[in-house]
Amino acid sequence: MIQYTIRRLLLAIPVIFGILLVTFTLSRMIPGEPCKAMLGEKATAQVCEQFTKQYGLDKPIPVQFAIFMGNMLRGDFGESIRFSRPVTLILIERLPTTIELGIFALLIACVIGIPAGILSAMKRNSPLDVVVMVISNIGVSMPVYWLGLMLAYFFALVLKDTFLWLPPTGRLTAGITSIPFFQLWNFPYISGTFSHYMLQFFSNFLIFNSIITGDWKVLGDSIKHLILPAMALGTIPMAIIARMTRSSMLEVLKQDYIRTAKAKGLQRNLVILKHALRNAMLPIITIIGLEVGILFAGALLTETIFGLSGVGRILYEAITARDYPIIQAFTVVIAIGYVFINLLVDLSYVFIDPRIRLE
């Protein structure tokens, strides 16, 4: 299995290279140039020439690509055109928010979607089944931005002044600040080094940081701010997971070994939870892995609607500003995340089904 993992990781290199090549070329094919996007339509040719030279955009595209690859392999994603800051710093600030949002959304999707699918399969063709399937059909076809706005409207305006009120925007309430664990515990670090970056990166996971530092106020506040966006983002995966769980369970419940389990005198619920669910898990886990890609795409809209400063939102800004370094860097990160998660999915097969051998 270790061998398999290593091989899969090595195989990921050409995949990521390919993705980079495509994004690199495609982003340069978007009509409009960074100079005009940044400095405005009235920028003179002279100013633009200087601007493109400064960012190395005057060189042929293959040369630009080679330079970019060389820098990236040294961990340098270049400097954002729009924000004039190293892209790595932007990633450190923003990636944790998106990851937390994604995990939270996926959690909601699984915790509701899987039991709903199981119940639906157990009570096939009953009113409950119909209701679950209708809701999940609506869920699948609900646009994220519309659902996001509706949730924000309902929880932030309609339920205003009730205990169910939820904040519609931002990551923390103004006035509440999260103290990074490494500052709280006086970790020695040298500003600007790799270890400093890593400490910053991890402390920007607000939920993680507040749990390990025991700051319950920040924890509560940051979870509160994530509920609405995570609900908006998690609805489509939730619906897809519920439908997949249902059909997979129905398939498994027809199998001979389910009849055997019943014939042994096992309780119906245990037959479902012990004998059926584990067999039904493979397609469910596969779909969860694939949903991660959809989550990244959805994060772009969700973060914009709910004013979260994650990578999705900045990617949107970067595309409109033709901020090539950000587009490239974030694409790499998303691609790596996707490849990694699906590797985890494949590895999990072995633990679920002993018939599967990874070779």
Place this chain on the structure above:
Amino acid sequence: MMENTKPSLLEVQNLVTYYYTDEGVVKAVDGVDFKVYPGEIIGLVGESGCGKSVTSLSIMGLIESPGKIVNGKINFLERNLLELGESEMQNVRGAQISMIFQQPQSSLNPVFTIGSQIEEVFQIHGKISKNEAADKAIELLKLVGIPDAVKKTHAYPHEMSGGQAQRVMIAMALALSPKLLIADEPTTALDVTIQAQILNLLADLRRKFNTSVILITHDLGVIAEMADRVAIMYAGKIIEQSDVQSLFDHPKHPYTRGLIASVPVMGEIKESLDTIPGNVPNLIDLPIGCRFSTRCNAREEYQLEICNKQEPELQRNQKSGHEVRCWLYQDGEGHTAPFKL
């Protein structure tokens, strides 16, 4: 065999199990009566779709929607199983009545080890520690003739052959020494050589545990070898029932005769094998009168008019206990039976 006067272990009375489908009501089991005595093997024989498996699932209380037990009694150890609640029935299943199936490999859960699946039976039905259950599982695997039993408890079903898997199923079924074992075509999916091994194992264990067995099969050879008594089913009803000797020596029902005639006999040269013309009738839309009348050659031979008007009753020869459901042996309105039972 003389008429059995012992009290029966299981008595199925007028069992009626229907499936309510969109196409109509499938009368899978339509008034079945039989008894199982302690320690005997009774064969339940018939073509596919005649209601053998539905009968056994009805006894186990495992009929799933759209199926429903509409009528009847299943008396087992002086209780009517049809009146038991689900949790009481769970105590019966696997402990007092257990079952093995046609496809042993797919009847075992692919994601659990053999050992854990056998241990589960003990855990469901009794408070027993994990270690004790594991020891018992090894003991059972040895009993059913699995070599290297200790190692095999950690094996998964896909690592076993069909014959071995059926041995595991038998081990699981006999774990709690049930009073009754229902074997639903236990050897149909196995190679002929393995079939014999499994049947011998069943016969041995029956003697050892004094377990009664309902052996469901369409293979008359297996019945001749194994069973004490036989019930022949056709389209949801038992049409003939007797001890094995009497059935093979003097088959009464034209269907039974057809079944016996269609078995190829070693050394006998025939142009073609005997077959019963036609197909099993549609269980939604059964023929009026005798269910076999549409395929029956005796009806034409003896020019019986009553067959497609009225259904015959099960007639019983009081001396031999041989039972048959056919107008050849029953008088009716304006009808004199050509034979005496």
